[in-house]
Amino acid sequence: MTEQQQPPPQQDPPDADGAEMAGTELADAVPFNGLRATGLSRSFGEVHAVVSMDLHAPAGEVTALIGPNGSGKTTLLLMLASLLAPDAGTISVMGIDPVSNPAAARAKIGWMPDTLGVWEALTAREILSVMGRFYQLPKMQIPARVAELLELVNLSSLADQKARVLSRGQQQRLSLARALIHDPEVLLLDEPASGLDPGSRIALRTILRKLAGEGKVVVVSSHVLAELDEIADGAVFVNQGRSVLTQSVDQAAGQGRKYSITALDSAVLAAALTSMGVSFEAESARRDSVVVGVGSEREAASLLQDLVAAGVDVCAFAPATGALEETYMSMEVEQP
16 A cells, blocks of 8 residues: 555544534534524612523514513613614624624614604604614615605605604604614514504514514514514513523414313303313303313314314304413413
8 A cells, every 4th residue: 555545643532521612613603594592681779670581583574572561671672773772692693793883783773662763753764764864774775764764654645744743653663664764674563553443453564474474573562462473473472581481483372372162152161161071161252152262273173073063053163262361361471
């Protein structure tokens, strides 16, 4: 065997700890494609608004932020938006640290507070145009971008009305357009459905799902939990300044929950459930309906089959609450 043909010298296998460390370093070196907050804390004097809170919001998904009043949701969103510095913890906005590089982070963030705020003397068109200049959009492109967003939020007919004469719901829609002016990769929305009529809420849901479908990070704080099932892909539940649970909507839908049942004859329904050994209680919102607890969707389907087979004329059978709402109500949190 010639020198060139000789096999290379044997090498010792890599140390397991060293390999694990190398893998960790490699993972840390790859930016998280989304929004990540780890161990965030923020106090205001003796008030600990946020205490070691975590949130991971992937790109291409809508992440709901759920918790009672005073749980730290808005403080968290302000830190994520680079408008409030954390006392401890780290934030990554598409790989950028908003504390050390706020300008670069803000270029990627669209922030919608729970109120429109200042500039009530300007028209809707003027507000969006000014924001376009703030974000250094090409001057010639601003009018078209403003018109596009006014159409998106159904405010074209009110484009030249001053913000102060707009209703609460119209101001909310204008605030959403303002957050979208620079086509951000990350959208942070604090109670966006507040003040919206049912039609506008449906439109908001459509817009947010479309933005997530385009690969954007969407984080929504909302008290309208029933609608979040149709908007969100996952949720982070917070209470007393801490993140207490992270759950996907699919996980929430697969958990035990309450179902509302209505039959043409409520007495026949009650007798059938009693004979099956199924506990139930009267639904507070409707006198002719009852509520039962089931462990899964499969159990719910089986119960419906049994009721129909027993001759009960069931006319309504559906979850009594949304999946995320069920999780929230089952948690030991201080209710708003």
